[in-house]
Amino acid sequence: MSGPGGPGLPVGARGPGGLSGLAATRALAALALVRAARGKALWIALALALLPVIVVSVRVGLDHDRADVWRAAFELSLLTLPIVPAILIGPSLADELEDRTSAYLWSRALPRWSIVVGKLVGLAPVAAVCLTVGLATSWLVAGGPGAVAVADAWRGLGALAAAGVAASAVVAAIATLVPRHAVATAVVWLLFVDAPVGALPIALQHGSIGFGARAVAGFGPDAVTGALTLVAVTALAVALAVRRIARME
Amino acid sequence: MTAVRAERLSKWYGHVLGVSDVTWTLPGGVVGLLGPNGAGKSTLMKLMAGLLRPSRGAIEVLGGDPFADPWVRRRIGYSPEHESTYDELTARELVTALAHLAGVPRAQAPAAAVRALEAMGMSEAMDRKVRGFSKGMRQRTKLAATLAHDPDLLVLDEPLTGVDPVARIDIIERLKGLAAAGKTVLVSSHVLYEIEALTEDIVVIYRGQVLAEGNIYEIRRLIDRHPHRIRVECDRPREVAAAVAGADHVARLVMERRAVIVETRDPDRCYDDLAAAIVERGVELRAMTSPDNNLGAVFEYLTGGRGGGGGEA
Structure with a gap:
């Protein structure tokens, strides 16, 4: 076969130009999703997200108050929050940098920010879904609508999903800063810095994902403040990751 | 148009020098970039492909700045030295994704990928996962990914490393075919005999500097x-x-x-x-x-x- 580009080259394969940021984001999101679906990380994340169900089942078996069980389920889900996004998003970005497959992306006609945003668009919803599947299962085990009102359950699920997205953004930022130890650093940050800060009765707690999640779920003082916290953390982390990757060589 | 123009180009990694004060032009054709490991070949190629930004001086590729301008990178096909790829994907999926990311419209990317894989002799294996590929198959897949978006300049970093002799000959013939069709091809190697099979025009790089360029035979006599x-x-x-x-x-x-x-x-x-x-x-x-x-x-x-x-x- 032959074409204008030479033997074996595609005829007219060249597009009109580089990929727009949006198109690149979409393509990278799809690529990240396919890779995650074929790896083990997705299943490990889902299994971890379901761990609280075991504790909830035990507490239900011991006939604890169902409202308390629901609160406990939410708190336990917050404990899995540092791990689920870390094992989904961390390797996706960090391995790219460590294994040097980033060379394939760097040399393409796409804006660099789309690499971070594309992976987040592809994988942050997966992390959020894993977390909410865990909490929704706990809710059902705890007694479903008979134990906790559907509206409250939705609120909790929404809060956890939003917290999952924020945690994913933090993991992305950490992965661009310390790709070699991305997962461990992200887990340590979220578990031993973010979570304790969120529990402190000081103004600093407003920068914590845990605080934001509790507030949105109705376990904190002000849902709006909680939502703003989650949005601010997400935006800050994405901005940091994008800035870092734009300068990376 | 000159394919590559470097003007007092330098690149440091901290205190380590990658490329030092290189002034050089690549007018076109097939050129071998020859030098031992650590000479600065990969750094020079990464600068051309837009992966690195010069520490000092300037590099212009196809009339633009490859680091800053995605439209320039659209016309470059870069194959890195390392073997790492997205191993979870099949060769077809990998090349399709990379072709699309290089600017080939989504609807056309699968066909472009298939043609590029066929051109690299991967027709039979294109639906197998890259994870199970030999070094030679990985190199062919990487080259297909380099070609699928129909670039004007091919920057191939050690494309023959680890490839068995039969595959090496085959790949060299395919690269010659691309050059004959008017592509500018820059191939690096630390093995003179690989380059010799591909082209007579070489650039010798050593310790970050271009030592010589021209005909291969003079260098070969010394090496022999x-x-x-x-x-x-x-x-x-x-x-x-x-x-x-x-x-x-x-x-x-x-x-x-x-x-x-x-x-x-x-x-x-x-x-x-x-x-x-x-x-x-x-x-x-x-x-x-x-x-x-x-x-x-x-x-x-x-x-x-x-x-x-x-x-x-």
């Missing part, structure tokens, strides 16, 4: 005075060693656990003899590489022992 080492990694290295031990061009044989290193004064004949021995005995070849120590010695000789900065991989 030095023994050349070929490392054959296979299941029966002793049989391979025995097969070539009597040849007059073989200066020394060094046995390793699963490999033999052949030191020769006539690499062309040695490669032929080794290929014949491997094929005749049905030896399972894992890799055939050329350690570059001798080439490094030749470059030291060429530079008269004058030192440059540090090197990089």
